[in-house]
Amino acid sequence: MAAIEQQGAASGRPGGSRGTSFGDRFSMRTRRLVWVWSFLALPILFYAIIRFYPTFQAFYLSFTNWDLLRPAKFIGFANYIKLFKDPQFWKVFKNTFTYLIIGTPISLVTAFTIAFFLDRVRFMHSFIRALYFLPFLTTAAAMAWVWRWFYQPPPIGVINDVFSMLGIPQQPFIRSTDQALFSIMVTAIWAGLGFQIIIFMAGLRAIPGTFYEAARIDGLGEWAILRKITLPLLKPTTVFLVVFSSIGFLRIFDQVYNMTTNDPGGPLGSTKPLVLMIYQTAFNSYAMGYAAAQTVVLFTILLIVSLLQLWILREKK
Amino acid sequence: MRKATLFAGLVAGFSTFAFNAAQAVEIEYWQYVFDTRVKAMDQLITEFQKANPGITVKQVTFPYADYQTRVIAANMAGNGPDVMQLFYGWLDKFVAGGLLAPLPKDAFPQAKIESEFFPIVKAMKRGDDYYGLPTAVRSLALFYNKKLFTEAGLDPNSPPKTLDEYVAAAQKIAKRDASGNLIVEGSTLDMAGQDHQWWREVLIRQFGGVPYTDNDQKVAYNSEAGIKALKFYTSLQLEKKIGAAGFMDEGQAAFRGGKAGMTIDGTFRLGAFKSIKDFEWGVTELPANAQGVRSNYASYFANGISAKAKGEKLEASKKFLAYITSPAAMDIWLKTVGELPALRSAALTETNLKDPIYAPFLKGLEYAHTTLFMDEQGQRQNAIDMANRVLLQGQSVEDSIKQAAAAEQEIIDAAKP
Numbered sequence: 001m002a003a004i005e006q007q008g009a010a011s012g013r014p015g016g017s018r019g020t021s022f023g024d025r026f027s028m029r030t031r032r033l034v035w036v037w038s039f040l041a042l043p044i045l046f047y048a049i050i051r052f053y054p055t056f057q058a059f060y061l062s063f064t065n066w067d068l069l070r071p072a073k074f075i076g077f078a079n080y081i082k083l084f085k086d087p088q089f090w091k092v093f094k095n096t097f098t099y100l101i102i103g104t105p106i107s108l109v110t111a112f113t114i115a116f117f118l119d120r121v122r123f124m125h126s127f128i129r130a131l132y133f134l135p136f137l138t139t140a141a142a143m144a145w146v147w148r149w150f151y152q153p154p155p156i157g158v159i160n161d162v163f164s165m166l167g168i169p170q171q172p173f174i175r176s177t178d179q180a181l182f183s184i185m186v187t188a189i190w191a192g193l194g195f196q197i198i199i200f201m202a203g204l205r206a207i208p209g210t211f212y213e214a215a216r217i218d219g220l221g222e223w224a225i226l227r228k229i230t231l232p233l234l235k236p237t238t239v240f241l242v243v244f245s246s247i248g249f250l251r252i253f254d255q256v257y258n259m260t261t262n263d264p265g266g267p268l269g270s271t272k273p274l275v276l277m278i279y280q281t282a283f284n285s286y287a288m289g290y291a292a293a294q295t296v297v298l299f300t301i302l303l304i305v306s307l308l309q310l311w312i313l314r315e316k317k
Numbered sequence: 318m319r320k321a322t323l324f325a326g327l328v329a330g331f332s333t334f335a336f337n338a339a340q341a342v343e344i345e346y347w348q349y350v351f352d353t354r355v356k357a358m359d360q361l362i363t364e365f366q367k368a369n370p371g372i373t374v375k376q377v378t379f380p381y382a383d384y385q386t387r388v389i390a391a392n393m394a395g396n397g398p399d400v401m402q403l404f405y406g407w408l409d410k411f412v413a414g415g416l417l418a419p420l421p422k423d424a425f426p427q428a429k430i431e432s433e434f435f436p437i438v439k440a441m442k443r444g445d446d447y448y449g450l451p452t453a454v455r456s457l458a459l460f461y462n463k464k465l466f467t468e469a470g471l472d473p474n475s476p477p478k479t480l481d482e483y484v485a486a487a488q489k490i491a492k493r494d495a496s497g498n499l500i501v502e503g504s505t506l507d508m509a510g511q512d513h514q515w516w517r518e519v520l521i522r523q524f525g526g527v528p529y530t531d532n533d534q535k536v537a538y539n540s541e542a543g544i545k546a547l548k549f550y551t552s553l554q555l556e557k558k559i560g561a562a563g564f565m566d567e568g569q570a571a572f573r574g575g576k577a578g579m580t581i582d583g584t585f586r587l588g589a590f591k592s593i594k595d596f597e598w599g600v601t602e603l604p605a606n607a608q609g610v611r612s613n614y615a616s617y618f619a620n621g622i623s624a625k626a627k628g629e630k631l632e633a634s635k636k637f638l639a640y641i642t643s644p645a646a647m648d649i650w651l652k653t654v655g656e657l658p659a660l661r662s663a664a665l666t667e668t669n670l671k672d673p674i675y676a677p678f679l680k681g682l683e684y685a686h687t688t689l690f691m692d693e694q695g696q697r698q699n700a701i702d703m704a705n706r707v708l709l710q711g712q713s714v715e716d717s718i719k720q721a722a723a724a725e726q727e728i729i730d731a732a733k734p
Contacts (some may be wrong), residue, residue, distance in 0.1 A: 069414030141462070152566055154498040155576070164496060175563040177709055194653070244436045262509035267705045271429060283386060284694045285732075 029310040055299075056149035061292035067285050073127050087275070088269065089294075095215035096274045099185055100249040100305070107245055108238070116230075118197065119204050129201070129209040131193035133175065140191060143152050144258035145198040151259075174259055188255045192248060196241055203237030204230070239313040243306055250302055251275055338630035342633040343373045344626070347398035348618075349384040352590065353536075357653035358641075364649075365640045367674075372633045374400075377626045392625075399626040399634045405440045406690035408448055409732075411621070419446035424635045427517050433490050433660050434465035437615045441522070449621030449727040450642045450722035453656030454664075455518075456615040457511055459483070459603055464596035465490050465501065465578045476579075476693065480523070480549070483579070483604040489558035490578030490640040501558030504579040505568030512550070512568070514614035515581050518686040520546035534729060539722035547656040548714045551707045562708055565566040572598075584678050587655045602677045615685035657682065691732035698726045 038152065062079055066072035072201025081088050118128060135143065150158045151173035160170050173183045207230065215225050231238075253275040257264055264280065282291035344403035348354060355378055362374045377398065379387045383537065391397040403411055411417050430438060431449055463473035478485040487503025494500050506512060517528045517538075526542020529535060534561070538546075554560050565571035570618060572580040575595050581603065582590075590598060605611045605722040612673045620641055626634045640646055651669075657678055658664040664682070669675045690696055703721035706712040712720075 068386070068393070069410065069416075148566070153561070153564065154494070155500050158566055160498075162499070169494075170498060172563075175709070178703075262507075263701050263705075267709055268703065270701055280694075286389070287693060288387075 006161050009287060018054060047123065047188075050287045055195070058292045058295055061289055064289045064292075066288040066292075067286060072289065074076045075289070079283050079290050080298035082290065083293055083297065091269055092265075092272050092277045094273050095181060095270070095272055096252075096301075097152050098181060099188070099252050099273060100246055101188060101247045102182075103185050103252075104242065107192055107196060108241060110189065111241070112238075113192055114193070115197045115200035116203060116226075119201055129198070135191050138191070141258045143191055144255045145257075147183075148259045151183055174271075179267050180260075180267060184255050184259055187259070188249070188252055192245065192254070196245065199237060199241055203234045207233045235313065235315075239310065240314065243309050246305055246309060247302060250298070250305065255277070274301075283291035319541075320329040325462050329341055336467050341371050341373060341570055342629045343375060344630055344633045344637060345375050345377055345397035346379050346400045346402075347379070347384075347388065348402035349381040350378045351381070351721055352653045354546055357650050359639055359647055360653065361646050363646075365637060368640070369633075372635055372636065388416065389414060395625070397623050397625055399630050400620055400637055401623060403449065404693070405451075405616060405687065406693040408441060408443070409691065410618075412433070412443055412448060415624055417448045417621045418626065419448055420450070420622065420638075421631075421635060424639060425517040426448070429583055433662065435615070435659060435661060435664070435685075437617070437682070437685055438619075438659065440687045440689055441619050449619030450638065450645055451619045452641050453494045453650050453654065454615055454617040454659045454682060455656060456613050456678045456685050457514065457583050458677040458681060459579055459581055460572060460586070460590065460598055460600055461579045462572065462575060462596055463673050464575070464579065469578070473597075473599070475581070476599060477604055478601075479603045481605055484553070484559065487553075487578060488557060491559050499558075499561050499564060502561070502564050502571055502577040502707050504553070505564070505571050505577045505581075506550075506560045506562045507568030508562065508704045509582075509697075509702045510568045511581050511583055512704075513615075514616075514688070516546055516550050516700065516704075517610040518614040518688060520549060520604055522612045522686070523610050524549070528688070534733075535690075536729070537723045537728045539718055542544055543718050543722070544714055547703070547707070547718055551704060553712060554708060561706070583655055587674065600674050600677045601706075602680055611681075611684055613681035613685035615682055615687050691729045695728040695732070696725055699728060713724060 023169070031113075059283070061072065063074055064072035064223045065077060065078070067074050083191070100146060116133065117130070118125070121128065149156065153170060153172065154160050154164065157171070163170060172179060174180045211229050211233070214305045215229055220228070252273045256271050256273055257279075258277055260266050260271060278291050278298065281287050281294060346358065357633075358376050358724070362376060368401075371418075387400060388397060388403075388411075397416065401416075402675070403417075408417075425447065426445065427445075427649055430450065435454060437454065438451065440445075441447050441451075449481075449541060457474065461476050466473040466476075466486070468676035469486075470488055471489060477486045489503070490501060492501040493501065510620070513608065521528050521538055521542050524545040526538060526540050526541040526546070528538050530537045540719060554561050560577065565574060568577065568580050568585060569582060569589070572576040573593060576592075603611065605615055620638055622631070622634045622638060642659070644658070644660055644663040647660060647663040651658055652657060657669075657675065665677050665681055670681060688696075699721055702724075706717045706720070707714055
């Protein structure tokens with residue numbers, strides 16, 4: 001805020017000299033503030049109406065039995081009690097956290113490794129980087145359908161065809177209650193990889209080369225350089241990506257829904273994330289109150305996970 | 318809520334304005350987007366307006382996935398249709414929400430409905446009132462690939478008539494590669510498609526039971542018949558190996574791709590299968606059991622009159638509903654959409670009964686059952702899970718049936734208005 005005001009002051013000076021009749025320095029400041037706030041008011045108003053109002057409305061709805069048809073009736077914590085007793089919720093809860101706890105580290109380690117080595121590649125650097133980034137630009141639905149066909153059993157599944165050429169036994173992938181979740185997770189990781197690589201590479205480039213030179217002169221090995229210089233200096237980037245990717249995995253929906261449309265979240269609910277359960281509760285069963293309660297739980301989880309990560313990865317001074 | 322009232326007021330204002338200006342009645346008809354259905358309805362509206370000057374009908378359509386939500390949301394805003402299309406399985410929800418008015422008995426006498434329509438129309442009756450009438454109905458039949466029949470040494474002109482013949486033919490057609498992977502299915506297995514209906518309303522009855530009692534409010538398949546029916550179904554994959562759930566992703570895709578000898582599907586699939594060029598296919602009645610017992614599952618989209626239609630609009634809506642459920646309208650619908658007429662007289666004509674494709678579906682209508690779903694998607698999902706527990710997790714059929722019956726009862730009870 002202070003920076004903005006200073007900048008504003010600097011650029012406002014010539015204008016100020018023209019409009020001296022408007023008064024002294026203090027009223028200039030006020031005028032600037034009015035300007036700033038009148039511009040800021042628009043997004044704030046927009047957010048308040050489009051974001052915050054529905055959010056609070058959702059909190060209220062979670063205490064009602066609204067089903068779209070009849071007026072909402074306040075039923076206290078009944079939705080939450082039902083939710084915590086619902087075995088499906090706990091299954092979905094477990095699935096969601098499996099996506100998060102396994103997906104986030106794997107995707108970050110992979111992205112970092114690729115970025116780390118890609119950073120040193122000079123040959124066709126931009127082209128390779130573009131290739132990695134390409135999946136991020138593709139629609140999730142289209143990607144999910146392609147992968148869905150890859151995973152099919154023979155005669156049409158490409159992966160199983162390769163397996164049979166190599167003499168590896170056929171795998172059921174998304175038709176199996178054990179493999180389906182991980183099969184979908186792989187596609188989600190692959191889809192997000194490009195973005196994470198770009199951010200990591202930007203982070204790597206931001207580390208001054210002089211640090212590395214100094215370390216090499218002091219005779220530090222590559223591993224020590226990575227551990228003592230690269231990783232610590234990359235921390236802000238890592239924190240951002242951990243939070244960003246975690247939120248992504250907690251909100252996973254497109255991939256799951258599009259890869260299992262015949263039996264959404266199946267087989268036997270083994271791939272169903274919380275967001276899909278919310279969607280089904282709201283738009284298949286029209287239990288809006290119950291769905292709102294699930295949304296509030298998801299919101300709370302997102303909030304706790306994000307705050308926890310920021311706290312764990314905070315700058316220690 | 319305040320916005321809704323404002324919106325309703327605005328709409329009311331506009332409609333009075335329109336009324337004063339045109340001095341004619343305009344009613345709205347709502348259905349979901351499906352190319353041939355929209356075209357057929359356009360044609361029906363043109364015919365109707367010719368016969369009834371002074372009434373204009375405006376067709377409004379929404380994508381299927383949004384359709385229910387739109388109808389319900391519009392009702393809240395006081396801005397719904399006058400005549401609407403609805404799946405028979407949504408009736409309880411729509412009645413409970415006060416969306417539909419009972420059909421006026423002067424224009425639609427009950428005795429006439431019951432004698433002229435196929436008996437499945439009863440699914441639109443609650444208490445003493447009917448809440449809608451269908452233009453067209455759908456039933457199931459067995460589609461078979463004549464090319465694969467010939468290749469397997471079977472007569473392509475005598476498709477299986479009984480379950481035993483069905484299994485035997487499927488076993489002959491099914492092909493595996495050297496490493497044992499299925500490459501051609503004898504018959505598709507797809508609970509997410511129509512197989513759950515086949516199991517529920519056909520197989521259970523053929524094994525001597527009933528799926529539900531108490532107007533389909535009480536699950537009754539946790540019985541010997543239910544167990545036998547599910548055993549038969551799952552054994553098709555596990556023992557007789559005529560197919561595999563998930564083969565080519567979907568049953569209908571496998572059949573379309575010429576990789577399945579047979580598939581059970583509905584009239585609504587005719588349009589998609591008509592474009593098949595690689596092979597000839599035929600349709601036959603669903604196989605009977607050894608005692609000759611047959612059954613079928615029929616369903617339909619009905620047309621109902623909105624509870625908000627009053628006065629002149631109600632009169633116009635009555636006329637329009639009467640027209641779109643008349644034999645003339647059904648004929649147009651059959652030709653454009655390919656769905657079977659809901660009136661016996663319009664359906665069971667000599668031409669239709671001689672038609673090799675329509676005839677098996679029409680015969681099926683005579684003995685078809687219509688499940689009164691309380692939560693169609695939930696109950697379908699429950700059947701998918703029941704089969705998957707046996708097929709994927711090796712749970713015993715008895716345990717899976719027991720679990721499914723308890724879960725479905727819960728779904729039904731929870732959905733009761």
